[in-house]
Amino acid sequence: MLQYQDQSMRPLTTAHLAQTMSLLVLSNQELQEKIDAELSENPALELVEDHSCPTCHRQLVSKGPCPICSAKHEQNQDSIVFVSPKESLRPSGSFNHSEEFLDREPAAPENLGLSVLKQLAADLKTDDRELAAYILSSLDEDGYLQDHPALIARTNRVPLQQVQRVLDLIAQVDPPGLATMGPRQALLAQLNQYDQRLPSISLAREILEHLFKELGKRDFDAMAKTLDVKVHKVRQAAAFIHDSLNPYPARSFWGSGHQPAVPDPNVYHTPDIKISLNLLEPQGALLVEIFTSHAGWLRVNPMFQKALATANGSQTEAWTEHLERASLFVKCIQQRNNTMRRLMEMLVTRQRKFILEGDRHLSPLTRAKIAEIIGVHESTISRAVAHKSLELPGGRIIPLSRFFDRSLSVRDRIKEIVESEIRPLTDDEISMMLEEEGIKVARRTVAKYRAIEGILTARLRKKILQPIAVRA
DNA sequence: CTATGGCACGGATT
DNA sequence: AATCCGTGCCATAG
Numbered sequence: 001m002l003q004y005q006d007q008s009m010r011p012l013t014t015a016h017l018a019q020t021m022s023l024l025v026l027s028n029q030e031l032q033e034k035i036d037a038e039l040s041e042n043p044a045l046e047l048v049e050d051h052s053c054p055t056c057h058r059q060l061v062s063k064g065p066c067p068i069c070s071a072k073h074e075q076n077q078d079s080i081v082f083v084s085p086k087e088s089l090r091p092s093g094s095f096n097h098s099e100e101f102l103d104r105e106p107a108a109p110e111n112l113g114l115s116v117l118k119q120l121a122a123d124l125k126t127d128d129r130e131l132a133a134y135i136l137s138s139l140d141e142d143g144y145l146q147d148h149p150a151l152i153a154r155t156n157r158v159p160l161q162q163v164q165r166v167l168d169l170i171a172q173v174d175p176p177g178l179a180t181m182g183p184r185q186a187l188l189a190q191l192n193q194y195d196q197r198l199p200s201i202s203l204a205r206e207i208l209e210h211l212f213k214e215l216g217k218r219d220f221d222a223m224a225k226t227l228d229v230k231v232h233k234v235r236q237a238a239a240f241i242h243d244s245l246n247p248y249p250a251r252s253f254w255g256s257g258h259q260p261a262v263p264d265p266n267v268y269h270t271p272d273i274k275i276s277l278n279l280l281e282p283q284g285a286l287l288v289e290i291f292t293s294h295a296g297w298l299r300v301n302p303m304f305q306k307a308l309a310t311a312n313g314s315q316t317e318a319w320t321e322h323l324e325r326a327s328l329f330v331k332c333i334q335q336r337n338n339t340m341r342r343l344m345e346m347l348v349t350r351q352r353k354f355i356l357e358g359d360r361h362l363s364p365l366t367r368a369k370i371a372e373i374i375g376v377h378e379s380t381i382s383r384a385v386a387h388k389s390l391e392l393p394g395g396r397i398i399p400l401s402r403f404f405d406r407s408l409s410v411r412d413r414i415k416e417i418v419e420s421e422i423r424p425l426t427d428d429e430i431s432m433m434l435e436e437e438g439i440k441v442a443r444r445t446v447a448k449y450r451a452i453e454g455i456l457t458a459r460l461r462k463k464i465l466q467p468i469a470v471r472a
Numbered sequence: 473c474t475a476t477g478g479c480a481c482g483g484a485t486t
Numbered sequence: 487a488a489t490c491c492g493t494g495c496c497a498t499a500g
Contacts, residue, residue: 406490444494444495445492
């Protein structure tokens with residue numbers, strides 16, 4: 001589905017236009033499903049095998065030297081856009097080529113289990129201790145429980161109830177959320193350590209329980225809608241989950257960095273797009289991969305076309321329709337890819353600082369502006385931006401719409417001010433500080449930003465300085 | 473009395 | 487046309 005050489009892709013018919021639009025809003029995951037559906041019901045459509053670079057396995061949009069495998073792919077000054085093959089949608093372990101550029105988190109040292117046991121010693125009877133030791137030793141690298149509790153109960157010949165009790169205990173102790181069934185449960189267990197009566201906590205719980213997928217997609221608007229809550233409340237809860245809880249209990253305990261270098265795509269959703277830095281040449285072009293799930297390109301099956309000539313009466317009609325449908329579909333996909341590509345090139349060149357240096361450097365840029373430059377209708381850009389997630393070089397996954405968050409840089413600055421403050425500053429003071437830096441924001445607005453970032457008010461900040469203590 | 477959050481209005485963006 | 491965003495005003499918690 002990747003031929004970009006073809007420049008004659010103007011939306012000629014309204015059908016074409018309509019379908020292109022409907023494809024554009026889809027996330028890559030959804031697009032893949034759509035393609036699969038189309039492939040299976042339309043024999044005129046064909047998926048041609050991979051034409052990607054034999055070295056780096058990336059299907060290329062353009063030609064020129066590839067910075068990674070130095071094959072010939074085209075590169076514009078600031079961006080190179082690739083479309084990755086199948087592997088890219090699988091969990092991180094199968095990022096074959098790019099993997100060597102990522103620093104993996106070191107595996108958790110073995111003594112994690114010991115440390116936990118020590119903490120539990122007081123609360124455990126001797127036979128519980130044995131069970132705890134067994135459980136701890138069977139955890140995987142991330143601190144998750146591999147086996148079902150019932151299975152553990154059986155192998156140790158103890159009642160399920162006892163297993164459950166020990167598990168609950170373990171989950172409370174220092175790396176909180178340890179020995180749970182997965183990221184979601186780990187987060188929930190950690191949530192238990194906070195004051196359940198706070199509305200923001202119960203909101204966070206609700207999100208984790210019912211809207212985990214949506215959280216991964218960072219689709220705050222949808223979440224707010226289904227929960228019937230204000231969006232900023234949801235953001236606040238999400239920010240809280242992100243900052244104060246850790247989906248990888250084992251890593252939080254030993255991890256030097258806060259952000260895992262290799263985010264688990266099952267937790268925070270596989271991104272649709274990934275931007276990475278060529279480490280060999282940090283000043284050079286940014287690498288943009290627009291993931292697809294098919295290693296190859298889509299086209300109208302030429303055999304089918306030939307066969308049409310030999311078709312008999314009743315077949316001809318149906319087959320012709322298939323052909324037209326297939327060719328339309330291919331055109332639409334091309335159109336979609338083309339738009340996405342141009343959009344990303346735009347973003348990468350205009351927002352390079354933001355991508356590399358963080359939220360504060362996001363410069364104001366509206367969808368309308370991009371639409372104007374690229375020469376498409378602004379609703380096209382809106383659709384292109386919607387429902388897409390993007391992985392930054394640092395490993396952070398953000399919604400593509402973040403690029404158009406007008407207040408992001410100011411919020412980031414506020415966050416920094418609060419972090420480095422000596423004494424809790426009031427919103428008014430923060431507002432004035434910002435004004436000295438040339439950022440004009442009303443006091444009321446500072447308050448709103450604080451809320452979005454999940455920062456407590458000045459008064460509360462004074463009291464709660466250290467993280468919530470773990471109960472013994 | 474001061475700092476903050478809620479509501480609502482108008483202008484910009486999508 | 488619908489939605490988002492910054493802001494002012496006002497009630498109220500601290």
